Amino acid sequence: MALYSASNRMTTQAAGPLLEVRGISKRFGAQAALRDVSLALAAGEVHAVAGENGAGKSTLMAILSGALRPDAGELRWEGRPVALGDVRAAQALGISMVHQEPQLVASLSVAENVGLGRLPARLGPLQVVDRGLLLDQARRALTLVRADLPPERRVGTLGVAERQLVAIARALHFGARLIILDEPTSSLSPAETESLFETLRALRGRGTAIVYISHRLEELRALADRVTVLRDGGVVTTAPLAETSNDALILAMSGRELATVDAARDERPAGDVVLEVRGLGRRGRLHEVSLDVRAGEIVGLAGLVGAGRSRALRTVFGADRADEGSVRVRTADRGWRSIGTLRDAIAAGVGLVPEDRRALGLVGTASVADNIGLVTPPGTRRFGLLRRGRLREFARRAVETLRIKTRSLDAPVWTLSGGNQQKCVLGRWVGPEARVLLLDEPTRGVDVGAKAEIHRHLRELARRGLAILVASSEMPELLALSDRIVVMRQGRLAGELARERATAPEVLRLATGTR
């Protein structure tokens, strides 16, 4: 079987790189996701790829694993040029990817998952699965990843760490000599992480090349031989990790030019505290989140993917239930109100613009007016009857205030451009009762012009006295908008930066937990 070819070849491996990437570029529409990326991966090497959210890591890995085709550039496997058409072609060469949440079939056994797509069969055309051989193969693959799992066990009963081992065993079973791991430790405990690292070191010792994507610097130090830093789709540096300081890495990842202050940012007098969050927690997801937002203030919520920004916003809003802690809002009549449920929050003048407007924000089948009026603003209902005239007036005002470009109030919302759709979601929460605005990635998938416009509207709303909390993966957006930035890391607040101290490297330092 292909299973052992990797280890056998180890001793005969030439000094040249296993996979060489030369000048790869990839565009999505007008956006350049990768620009002229080159790197070389050697057998028996753990090569880390680091970079901020959106730096191009995922695109690069998708190309290496055959899921995406590059627009330009060349891939060389053991010195020979290859075209990786699809994932199966890459697998056939010996490249496998293990995703963050391993893609396994929960209802099948460990052994079946290891062999799926290549199950050993008996009896010719009847294709009866040879269970004995399958269990045997699975056991051998599991030994390689040091996983002490009964191969008959159902994958659905395994934890994430064990699933990852199964996924790696599967890759090895398919003859992988290059394994790409995408942030494998994001939901592992420290002990599980250490155990995974042991396995990866053992594989490295056998001559397997490993590409390891992460932005946790201490992990890179513990595991990787070399690191390649991506920023804005390009390679900033490739260097042996031992010769690179954390400061240098952070600087490479964030770039220094971003520290500039946006000229459009203006002075707004901060008023009273309007939103008060104390010790908010949700088991395993969110821990002891406390913060205040004042009237007229825009607070940025920073953090890496999975740090809990969206969770925090949704829990403050009452869309996700909190296990502990409290949220209070000072309402228009100046009285404090506790927020327990989403309906409490809305009644108190809190609004949420969720991260994915298609999945969470808009009713695609409904009109612009109905989408904006979906929250049934005060005064638009009488004994359950909708007061259509007032509802349209509310929508019309939102369309005017936010300059939503639409043919009419009755146009289906999906006929609008992305930026204008987003403004419809925002428009629900900007009525006279609004006090607090929670925004999650407010400009994702929106073109540059619309982005600047949305930023302007947010500043205008803050000037009107709203308390605004914005979560974003885009550092420039946070730096441009925020009066101060609260950084999250692994479900907790990692620190807070006043506007003067808020620079990209400083934010990233808190987000990655490096000192």
Next chain:
Amino acid sequence: MSEAAAVPAPAVARATWWQRVGPLLGLALLCVVLAVASPHFLTLDNLLNVLRQSAINAVLALGQLVVIVTAGIDLSIGSIMGLTIVLLALMMRGGTPSLLACALTVLAGAAVGLLNGLLLTRLKLPHPFISTLGTMNVARGAALLLAAGVPISGLPAGFRAVVAGAAFGIPSPVIVAGGLYVVGHLFLTRTVWGRDLYAIGGNREAARLCGIPVDRRLNLAYALSGGTAGLAAVVMAARMNSGFPLAGSGAELDAIAAVIVGGASFFGGVGTAGGTLIGALIIGFLRNGLNLLDVSAYWQMIVIGAVIVAAVCIDVLRQRVGRDS
């Protein structure tokens, strides 16, 4: 760029237009064809006959519409009809005043419908297909048990005369259905509840994040659907002069057909009372026309099946046009 995007592509405009006018055109076309094909079609007697025959399906279809708008489905309405018609007959035989018995019948239907809703929202069953399939069998079994498997006859003559009779030359079932559609239309378009149902069907999570009490609204939708089944049972009892435990067998399929032919979408969020009424009439005229033309009952089933599939195809095509732009 936003300027260009704000002007809808012609395909989109066409799709929306068809959604509104398509069913009506279909009905008109069908009537013209039938009028030409059969001399008996365009007579007052025949037209009133079609309306009378379509009334029960129209009542059921309105309840079904309320559920389909939420991206759900209610398979149990035929069985709820069977159960409530037996209850009605038992109550009347026991001497309950007719008006009270009718009201209780509708409420009983709503109660079973509410049970459908609670199975979905409280027990978190994965899809209303499952919960209402279960209720469908339970209700039918209960009906057969209560009636000991045989029709219960001997309903009050006054009840029959009013509900199966006519006023100003218009059959009572047609008046009942017509009144219900006026109320249904106002409910769906003018009330918070109706608007919320569309929102839930269009995007359940977005509706929830806007503060709409999704579970309560779904319970309401299924209760209304059950209630219309109870009302249909009242009309049916008067026409048949008995409570037949197998009444309404398969009725859910005609109701679903009327809703879909009437331009509502299985994907939720789209559909009107007017469209559903037209859908019920299309099904009714189709059956009547095929009868007049002496087409065998077997061929009728094939034709109506084809119409349903065609209507769903149009729905799917419409969705695709919507997605692509």
